[in-house]
């Protein structure tokens with residue numbers, strides 16, 4: 001066990017009653033370090049929610065060990081609950097209460113709540129304090145939900161799809177709020193379907209696929225499983241030599257793409273050749289693979305063979 005970890009998950013499995021032999025989570029290991037934002041990504045039905053429910057103390061693992069802030073989140077729920085915040089996707093707000101009343105009511109249930117004014121300030125809802133919840137926009141409602149999640153000054157914050165359905169401007173605003181929380185030392189576990197969100201916010205991330213973790217690392221490390229890409233136009237009479245580590249393709253418009261495992265090596269060779277031959281490479285771009293490309297490659301890989309699938313529970 002890593003004693004410095006805020007969340008420690010070892011060989012976690014989760015099987016649902018009524019689906020004999022079907023494991024939604026199949027031996028998952030990961031640790032979340034103090035102060036980091038760790039994102040859990042996955043294809044649909046990959047097992048993110050099933051994992052999250054165990055971490056939040058809402059369900060027991062079928063097997064394996066989970067520690068949250070040093071405790072078993074299910075058995076020691078009382079100890080853990082006061083130190084975590086959970087932002088739910090669909091919090092059932094009372095539509096007729098105002099923003100301030102909703103926040104005050106929630107803060108009243110907590111042992112060490114922040115003052116209501118501070119909560120509203122943190123999620124930029126001060127000017128909406130007297131507005132009824134039913135009149136809030138989708139973005140404001142999500143920010144209220146975030147406000148309630150941080151009301152108890154949690155050491156650990158669970159954010160389940162915090163920007164689902166938001167427009168780009170509101171998404172950016174929520175990202176800024178989350179970044180601010182991180183800089184104040186809160187540890188965050190985020191699940192999201194927006195890869196750009198994970199790329200922007202996550203220190204490290206895990207990609208789940210069919211109940212397993214199939215990629216774990218920084219966004220750059222995960223993106224690095226796919227080749228980098230160089231693209232350019234060549235003059236019609238030029239012939240490209242063979243370049244180290246590169247696989248070349250040409251599209252119908254004559255644009256050349258070089259996929260490479262070693263961007264620096266291939267690019268250096270390309271530029272040296274062009275300089276020596278006096279060739280102008282127009283519209284030249286070079287970039288590493290994106291998190292999205294890596295994710296799509298993983299998602300396209302299909303189910304992972306597993307001897308427990310279909311076996312008796």
Ligand SMILES: Nc1ncnc2c1ncn2[C@@H]1O[C@H](COP(=O)(O)OP(=O)(O)OP(=O)(O)O)[C@@H](O)[C@H]1O
Nearest residue numbers: 016017019024042043044045046047048049050051
């Ligand atoms: N209560 C349940 N009973 C039986 N099977 C379930 C139950 N909840 C989830 N499952 C199944 O377990 C698998 C994992 O589901 P889970 O909701 O954890 O995935 P997810 O990664 O959160 O998916 P999504 O991104 O689509 O929300 C899916 O095949 C799902 O149908």
